[in-house]
Amino acid sequence: MTFQFFLGTGFREQEVMFCSWKNADFKGKVVAVRSKPELGFRPKDKEERSVPVPDSLIAALANRKKESTSMFIFAGPDGKPNGHFLRVLQKLALRAGLNCGECITKQGKSCATQAMCREWGLHKFRKTFATMHSEAGVPPSTIQKWLGHSDLATTLRYLATADLRSERTRQQVNATFSGLKIEGAA
Ligand SMILES: [Zn+2]
Structure with a gap:
């Protein structure tokens, strides 16, 4: 919760x-x-x-x-x-088998066995909040207010990363190469 x-x-x-x-x-x-x-x-x-x-x-x-x-x-x-949200999140991610398995500390500890995967940070929920609202059609200026950003540029930077993976981008990329038959795809 x-x-x-x-x-x-x-x-x-x-x-x-x-x-x-x-x-x-x-x-x-x-x-x-x-x-x-x-x-x-x-x-x-x-x-x-x-x-x-x-x-x-x-x-x-x-x-x-x-x-x-x-x-x-x-x-x-x-x-x-x-003050322990991050620790709790990282423990949950490890227990659920959701760590990426590729993070290694200077001491040689791996996120494959330790609750320390960098993919699991609290800030990611904030980014996902922005992405999901954006994909549902909420305008960036409204998302900016909800995030408490003082300038729109910061909000747009959040959304740009997400747009790479959006359904709209997917359709555009597939449309660009719709005439190309890729060997081994079928
Ligand atoms: Zn990791």
Whole structure:
């Protein structure tokens, strides 16, 4: 559920850490990033924002709230902001057999057997959030607001990488070579 929240909101790690129940609007189905200076959390002006989230995520949050004893949506075991999201994600990826198997540390440890695959970072959910909204037709200027980017160029850089793999690009590339018979393809 934590990582579904990362995906559904596109929030940065700190923004998830400091997201409190007060920031979730169950009726309007939006989750807000708000500064909490008393806790040392200060996003920049542009980064304070509200992000609409899918009905399914709002429903899951409502259920989670019933069990929660902390002001934070994803608190650590002590009720304080949770700083272990990356470690948890990397353990899950290893257990699920989803590591790439090609990352090696200077000490010679491999992601084939260790929870340390670089393919599994928290930022990837943010990029996927942007890509999925873009492919569903949300305009880049709207995605920019949801991501809390101060300039559109940053958002467009996010989307450019994703566009390489989009269905639209696929159709264009196949159309370009539609007359070419590739040996060994059939
Ligand atoms: Zn890896």
